[in-house]
Amino acid sequence: xxxxxxxxxxxxxxxxxxxxxxxxxxxxxxxxxxxxxxxxxxxxxxxxxxxxxxxxxxxxxxxxxxxxxxxxxxxxxxxxxxxxxxxxxxxxxxxxxxxxxxxxxxxxxxxxxxxxxxxxxxxxxxxxxxxxxxxxxxxxxxxxxxxxxxxxxxxxxxxxxxxxxxxxxxxxxxxxxxxxxxxxxxxxxxxxxxxxxxxxxxxxxxxxxxxxxxxxxxxxxxxxxxxxxxxxxxxxxxxxxxxxxxxxxxxxxxxxxxxxxxxxxxxxxxxxxxxxxxxxxxxxxxxxxxxxxxxxxxxxxxxxxxxxxxxxxxx
Amino acid sequence: xxxxxxxxxxxxxxxxxxxxxxxxxxxxxxxxxxxxxxxxxxxxxxxxxxxxxxxxxxxxxxxxxxxxxxxxxxxxxxxxxxxxxxxxxxxxxxxxxxxxxxxxxxxxxxxxxxxxxxxxxxxxxxxxxxxxxxxxxxxxxxxxxxxxxxxxxxxxxxxxxxxxxxxxxxxxxxxxxxxxxxxxxxxxxxxxxxxxxxxxxxxxxxxxxxxxxxxxxxxxxxxxxxxxxxxxxxxxxxxxxxxxxxxxxxxxxxxxxxxxxxxxxxxxxxxxxxxxxxxxxxxxxxxxxxxxxxxxxxxxxxxxxxxxxxxxxxxxxxxxxxxxxxxxxxxxxxx
Numbered sequence: 337x338x339x340x341x342x343x344x345x346x347x348x349x350x351x352x353x354x355x356x357x358x359x360x361x362x363x364x365x366x367x368x369x370x371x372x373x374x375x376x377x378x379x380x381x382x383x384x385x386x387x388x389x390x391x392x393x394x395x396x397x398x399x400x401x402x403x404x405x406x407x408x409x410x411x412x413x414x415x416x417x418x419x420x421x422x423x424x425x426x427x428x429x430x431x432x433x434x435x436x437x438x439x440x441x442x443x444x445x446x447x448x449x450x451x452x453x454x455x456x457x458x459x460x461x462x463x464x465x466x467x468x469x470x471x472x473x474x475x476x477x478x479x480x481x482x483x484x485x486x487x488x489x490x491x492x493x494x495x496x497x498x499x500x501x502x503x504x505x506x507x508x509x510x511x512x513x514x515x516x517x518x519x520x521x522x523x524x525x526x527x528x529x530x531x532x533x534x535x536x537x538x539x540x541x542x543x544x545x546x547x548x549x550x551x552x553x554x555x556x557x558x559x560x561x562x563x564x565x566x567x568x569x570x571x572x573x574x575x576x577x578x579x580x581x582x583x584x585x586x587x588x589x590x591x592x593x594x595x596x597x598x599x600x601x602x603x604x605x606x607x608x609x610x611x612x613x614x615x616x617x618x619x620x621x622x623x624x625x626x627x628x629x630x631x632x633x634x635x636x637x638x639x640x641x642x643x644x645x646x647x648x649x650x651x
Numbered sequence: 652x653x654x655x656x657x658x659x660x661x662x663x664x665x666x667x668x669x670x671x672x673x674x675x676x677x678x679x680x681x682x683x684x685x686x687x688x689x690x691x692x693x694x695x696x697x698x699x700x701x702x703x704x705x706x707x708x709x710x711x712x713x714x715x716x717x718x719x720x721x722x723x724x725x726x727x728x729x730x731x732x733x734x735x736x737x738x739x740x741x742x743x744x745x746x747x748x749x750x751x752x753x754x755x756x757x758x759x760x761x762x763x764x765x766x767x768x769x770x771x772x773x774x775x776x777x778x779x780x781x782x783x784x785x786x787x788x789x790x791x792x793x794x795x796x797x798x799x800x801x802x803x804x805x806x807x808x809x810x811x812x813x814x815x816x817x818x819x820x821x822x823x824x825x826x827x828x829x830x831x832x833x834x835x836x837x838x839x840x841x842x843x844x845x846x847x848x849x850x851x852x853x854x855x856x857x858x859x860x861x862x863x864x865x866x867x868x869x870x871x872x873x874x875x876x877x878x879x880x881x882x883x884x885x886x887x888x889x890x891x892x893x894x895x896x897x898x899x900x901x902x903x904x905x906x907x908x909x910x911x912x913x914x915x916x917x918x919x920x921x922x923x924x925x926x927x928x929x930x931x932x933x934x935x936x937x938x939x940x941x942x943x944x945x946x947x948x949x950x951x952x953x954x955x956x957x958x959x960x961x962x963x964x965x966x967x968x969x970x971x972x973x974x975x976x977x978x979x980x981x982x983x984x985x986x
Contacts, residue, residue, distance in 0.1 A: 547757040553712055554752075555745035555772045555823070569762050644762055645807040 340649040344637075348630050355626040359619055360403050369395055370419045370613045393419060395615070406619060416616035420609075425616045429602065429624065436594070436601035438513075440586050442521035447528030448579060452568075454529075455536025455575075460563055462541060470533065477530025483592035486523040490596065503599045520597040524589040528582040535578045539571040546570070572643055580636035584629040659728060659830045659863035660686040660709070660748075666722035667701075667708045669938075676938035678704040678718065680887040686831065686863040691854070693866045693878035693895075695910065699935050701887040702867045706833045709865070710750055711740050728830050746776040749824040751853075753836040755817035759808040765792070766804025769823045776827050791822035795852060814845035818852065825856060831863040838873070850877060871914055875899060880971075883907045886936060886946035889965065893972040903974030905951045905982050906931070945977070953978045 371389045375381050390396040394405065409416055415425040458470040490500045507513035543549065544567055552566040587603055594604035602621060609617035640647045667679040679701045686692045694702050707713045708720050711732060725732040727748055732740065752758040760768060769788035770781065777784070785804070792800035795818040808816055817837065824832060834853060838846035854877055857864050866877060874881055874895065881898050883891040883906065891904040902908045909931035933950040942948060948958040957977050965973045976982060 547752060547754050548760040550712060551752060551758045551820070551823075552760065553744070554710055554750045556741045556743070556775045557745075557771070558741060566760055566763075570760070646761060646809050 337649055344634065348634065351630055352623070352626055356407060356619075356623060357403070359622045360406065361399070363613070363615055363618055364399060366610075366613065368613060370615075371395070373613060406616075410620070410623070415620050418609075418617050419614045420612050420617075425620050428605070428617060429621055432600060432602045432605050433624075435599060436590060436603055438517050439521050439524070439590060439594070439599065439601060440583070442517050443525030443528060443586060443589075444579065444583055446522055446525035447532045447582060450525075451529040451532025452536050452572075452575060455533040456540055456563055456568060458533065458537045459540035459544060460559075471537075474530040474533045477526045478534075480526065481592075482524045482527055482589045483596050485526060486520065486593050486596035489519060489523055501597070503597060505600070520593050520599060523597075524586065524593040527589065528579070528586070531578055531582060532575060536571065536575050539574045540567055543567045543571040569643065573640060576636055576639050576643070580632050583632045587625055657687050658685050658726075659688050659690075660865070661726040662709070662723065663726070664723035665705070665708055665720070665725060667704055667713055667718060667720045669718045671717055671939070674939040677887050677941075678938060679708055682723070682884075682887075682889050684882055684889065684892065686865060688830075688863055689857070689861045690880065691857065691864040691866055691878045693868060693874040693881045694884060695868055695871060695874055695881060696884035697869060697910075697935055699938075700884045702869075702884055703835055704887075705884070706750065706835045706865065706867055709831075709833060710744060710748060712744075712750075742776065745772050745824075745829075746827045747829050748831045748833070749827070749829040750833040750835065751817070751820050751824050751837045754840050755813050755820055756840065758820055759816055761808055764805055764807055765811065765819050769804070769819070769826050772823050772826045787826060788822075791826050792819065794825075794856065795819070795822045797822070813841055814849065817841060817845075817849050821849075821853060821856070825860065825862070828860055829862060831865065832857065833865045833867070835867045836869070837866075839868075839870075846873075853877075871910060883910070886941060887938060888946065888975070889973075890947065890976070891972075891974045892965075893968075893974075894970065897970060897972045903968055903972065903979040903982055904947075904976045905953050905978070906947050907974075908982060909950075945975075953981055 369390070370393070371386055374389075375386055387396065394402065397405070406416070415429075417423065418425050418428050421428060454470055454474075458467045461467045493500050501515075501519050504512065504516045507516050540563075544563075548570075549562060549567055552562045557566065590601065590603035591607055593599075594601045595607065602624075606618065606621050608614075609621065637649075641649060662685065663683050665679055665682045666677065668675055668677050682701075682705060684692065694705060696702050704713060704718070707718075709725055709732070711720070711725075713720060720733060723733070727743065730743075732743060732748075735743065759765070763771075766785060766788045769791055770784045773779070773784040773787050774781070779787075789800045789804050792803055797803050797815060797818050803811070803815070803819075808819075811819065821837075832853075837853065838849050841849060850873065853864070853866075856862070866873070868874060878895050880894055881892065882889050883898075883904060885906050891898070891902065891907050893903075898907065899911070902911060909929075912929040913931065915928050931950055936942065936946055936949065942959060944957070944959045944961050945951070945954070945963055948954040951958065955978065961977075963975045963977045965975045966979065967973055968979070
C-alpha cells in the first residue's frame with residue numbers, strides 16, 4: 337500500500353509537470369500579450385515603450401527562461417504579480433476560490449443527492465411511466481447547455497417575479513448563503529445530476545439481475561433493503577467514477593454559469609485573465625485547477641477500495 | 652397418505668406462467684406434491700422442465716413481470732403462502748422457508764462480510780441485539796464446518812472457495828431454523844469432491860434440525876443417495892412420483908427410464924466400456940407450443956396415436972407411485 341501511494345504521488349507530480357508545460361506554451365502560442373492589448377487599447381504604439389514594458393514584465397526573455405522563472409517561483413511559493421491589477425497573484429486568486437468551491441460543492445451535492453436516488457427509482461421501476469418520465473428529464477439535462485439553462489432561469493424569474501437573483505457577496509445567514517448559491521449551482525448541476533442518474537440507473541439494472549439480489553430477497557429483506565443496502569452498494573462504483581469526472585468538468589460549466597449569473601468566482605476570473613493575457617494569473621489558476629482534478633481522481637480511486645473489498649492497492 | 656399435521660409443505664395444483672413476447676407459457680402446470688417433516692423430496696428433470704421455477708414459486712420469488720403464479724395453493728405448516736400479502740410473505744421467507752441456490756460464487760453479496768450476511772438473515776426475523784445475532788452467525792458457520800468461523804465471519808465472499816461459500820449459504824439459509832429448505836442444484840457448480848461433502852452436510856443438518864428438504868437436481872445419482880421420494884418433471888408437469896426404491900426398481904414413465912439410461916456407467920474391469928452414452932433423442936419442447944397430448948410423445952419410442960391426442964392422467968400404481976403415461980404398463984414390461 338505504501339509503495340503504491342508513493343508511486344501514485346510520483347505519477348501525480350509527473351501529470352502536474354506535463355500540465356504546467358502545456359498551459360505555459362499554449363498561452364504563448366495565443367497571439368498577442370498584455371502589452372499588445374494595452375497599447376492597442378490606448379491607440380498609439382511607440383516600439384521603445386513597448387519593449388521597455390515587455391522587459392519590465394519579463395516577457396522579452398526566452399521561453400525556457402520564462403518557464404523556469406515561473407516554476408522556480410512556484411516552488412518557492414512565489415506566485416508572481418497580476419499584470420492587470422499589479423497585485424500579488426495569490427491575493428487575487430485566493431478570495432475567489434471559496435465562492436467557486438461553494439458553487440461546485442453545491443452542484444456536486446445536487447447531482448449526487450438528486451441523481452443517485454432518481455437513478456435507483458428509475459431502475460427499480462424499469463419500463464414504467466415514471467421510468468420513462470425520469471429518462472426524458474435526464475436526457476434533457478444532458479442536452480441543455482448550462483449557460484442556456486442559466487439564461488432561461490434568469491429570464492423566467494424576471495418574467496414571473498419581475499426581478500432576478502443577484503449575487504450577494506456577504507450573506508448574513510446560512511439560508512441566505514444557500515439561496516445565493518442554489519440557483520446557479522442547480523443550473524450547472526442539472527447536467528451532472530442527469531448523468532449521475534443515467535449511470536446509476538444502468539449500473540443498478542445490471543446489479544439487480546445478480547444472484548445475490550435474489551439471495552437477499554430469499555432472506556426476507558424488504559424492497560428498500562434490497563435496493564439501497566444490497567444493490568446500490570454494488571452499483572455505486574461507476575457512479576463514483578462519473579461524479580469524479582464531473583467534478584473535473586464542472587469548472588467548464590462554471591465559467592459560463594459564473595458569467596451568466598455575474599458571480600465573482602475563479603472560473604469567470606480565469607476567462608478575464610485569458611482575455612488580458614495575464615500570464616501569472618492564468619498559469620497559476622490552471623495549475624490550481626489541475627491539482628484539484630488530480631486529487632479528485634486520487635480520491636475516487638481510494639473510494640473504490642472503500643466501497644469494494646475486492647479492490648486492494650498493492651505493490 | 653401421511654397424517655396432515657405431519658406435512659411441512661403441501662402444494663396443490665400449482666400453476667406458474669410466463670408472459671413473453673412469443674406468447675404465454677406454463678412453466679409449472681398443475682403441480683401437486685407434499686413434503687413431510689424431516690423428509691427429502693427430490694425434483695428431477697432436464698434443464699427447462701420447470702424445476703427452478705417451482706422452487707421460486709414456493710418462495711414467491713418468481714420475477715414478475717414476466718412470471719406469475721396463477722393458480723393452486725402452497726401450504727407451509729398449514730398457512731397458504733399464496734394468500735399472504737408481500738409483508739407477511741417476507742416474514743416467512745428466510746425464516747420458515749429458505750433456499751440455497753446453484754451458484755455459490757455469485758449468490759453472496761460481494762461487498763458484505765460473510766458474517767454480516769448471516770446476521771442480516773437472523774435479525775430480519777428475530778428481534779435480538781446485534782451481538783447475539785453475531786454469535787448465532789459464528790455458531791452457524793461452525794455448524795456447517797467452516798474452520799475458524801469467527802475469523803471467516805469477518806471475511807468477504809471473494810476470500811472463500813466455492814465450497815466454503817456454499818457452506819456459508821447453507822449457514823445463512825438455516826440460521827432461522829426453517830421448516831423447509833429448498834436446495835436448487837446446490838452442488839452442480841462445485842468440484843466433484845466437494846459435491847459429496849456438501850450433500851452430506853445438507854443431509855446431516857437436515858436430520859439434526861428436522862427440516863423438510865426439497866432437493867432440485869438433474870443428477871439421478873444424487874437422488875439415489877439422498878432422497879426418500881422423487882418427482883420427475885417434464886415440460887412443467889409432474890410425469891412420475893414415487894419412493895426412491897420404487898422409482899429405481901421400476902420406473903413407469905418412458906422419460907424416467909430415458910433419464911436412467913442416460914447415466915454413464917463406469918465399466919467394471921474386464922468388461923468393455925459402453926461405446927456410446929445413451930441419450931433421449933430430441934429436446935424439451937418449447938413451452939409456448941406444447942403438443943396437445945403428452946409433451947414427451949414426440950421423443951418417446953413407445954408413443955401411440957392416443958399419446959398425441961390426449962394428455963394422460965396421473966395413475967396410481969400402488970404405494971403412492973404415480974405416473975402420467977398411457978403406456979406405463981408397457982414401460983414396466985420393457986424393463
